[in-house]
Amino acid sequence: MLRTVKPKNARSKRALEARGPKEVEDPRTVIFVKGTQTGERLNVIMQELMALKRPYSISFSKKNLIRPFEDHSSLEFWALKNDASMFVVGQNSKKRPDNLIFARIFDNRLLDMCEVGVENFVSMKELKTPKSTPGHKPLMHFSSELFDSHPRYAQLKTMLMDMFNGQVIDSICLSGLEHVISVTVAPTPPDLNLVSSTSFPRVHVRTYTFKMLSSGVKTPRAELTPMGPHFDLVLKRDREADEDMMKAALKRPKIAKKDVENGLGKKRKNFEVDEMGDLRGRVHVGRQSLDKLQRKKVKALRGNDDERAHKRAKA
Numbered sequence: 001m002l003r004t005v006k007p008k009n010a011r012s013k014r015a016l017e018a019r020g021p022k023e024v025e026d027p028r029t030v031i032f033v034k035g036t037q038t039g040e041r042l043n044v045i046m047q048e049l050m051a052l053k054r055p056y057s058i059s060f061s062k063k064n065l066i067r068p069f070e071d072h073s074s075l076e077f078w079a080l081k082n083d084a085s086m087f088v089v090g091q092n093s094k095k096r097p098d099n100l101i102f103a104r105i106f107d108n109r110l111l112d113m114c115e116v117g118v119e120n121f122v123s124m125k126e127l128k129t130p131k132s133t134p135g136h137k138p139l140m141h142f143s144s145e146l147f148d149s150h151p152r153y154a155q156l157k158t159m160l161m162d163m164f165n166g167q168v169i170d171s172i173c174l175s176g177l178e179h180v181i182s183v184t185v186a187p188t189p190p191d192l193n194l195v196s197s198t199s200f201p202r203v204h205v206r207t208y209t210f211k212m213l214s215s216g217v218k219t220p221r222a223e224l225t226p227m228g229p230h231f232d233l234v235l236k237r238d239r240e241a242d243e244d245m246m247k248a249a250l251k252r253p254k255i256a257k258k259d260v261e262n263g264l265g266k267k268r269k270n271f272e273v274d275e276m277g278d279l280r281g282r283v284h285v286g287r288q289s290l291d292k293l294q295r296k297k298v299k300a301l302r303g304n305d306d307e308r309a310h311k312r313a314k315a
Helices: 010-019 040-053 073-082 151-164 243-249 257-261 305-314
Strands: 030-034 057-063 086-091 099-106 109-122 139-143 179-185 203-213 221-226 230-239 271-273 279-281
Touching: 030 040, 030 073, 040 057, 040 086, 040 099, 040 109, 040 151, 073 086, 073 099, 073 109, 086 151, 099 151, 099 243, 109 151, 109 243, 139 151, 151 179, 151 203, 151 230
Parallel strands: 030 057, 030 086, 139 179
Antiparallel strands: 086 099, 099 109, 109 230, 179 203, 203 221, 203 230, 271 279
């Protein structure tokens, strides 16, 4: 069962409403945490991932004795203090070199985790090419059917999208796109459904700068230049989300009446908004019978004297 926090005063109520669910959610704040052992290579990996996430990233410079798969209470405490909803924990060991753990938080509680190993890392500094402006929203591209069909890859896809996604926008301006994050999967082996993690194909993450060039037609020509970082991910351990927590995390708040009238949310039949902003609707009624229609009984409609005499005689 999910806990329910009741505010004690108006100030705490406003603070809870600011952190509560919204129709348009704020970008996720990601905290980068170093484990007990992190090599120089892993530090560079975390620094460049944090550079892609700016300004919604927080770095913990000190090393911490933390093992999220054994005890995740520290993550929940840091999430509450820093109002963050995602963590990237780096740990380097002989058994798991250059290891990253992506963890998501919901309602200040751990939702799910995904552990990956980083291989074939190429830093931004090694590529002498133009870089994108920090804080710009990237265009993300996922190329594999496994991201929709396999649960492990679907989880990794949502992790990466939550991590690099910025402000929610209604439309895209092509001239404002600066970099693209491309995520692809190696050829699928025949034994992918086995339990062993060694059968999982690697995930290739590449980052490019995006430039629009003239093509002679209305649609411009796009040119991609390697920007970095480039790296491969190897799927390792994971922890699935609790069913009740995931259902609560995916629940959307009620849409305001004015937004429904403007076409958001569930479509309302026979309703439309005209150019002046007025709501107009059509009402359908059943077929009426004119014989049963109530009308005013005036003298001209009562009939002649013979008809009245006939009625009295029958009575």
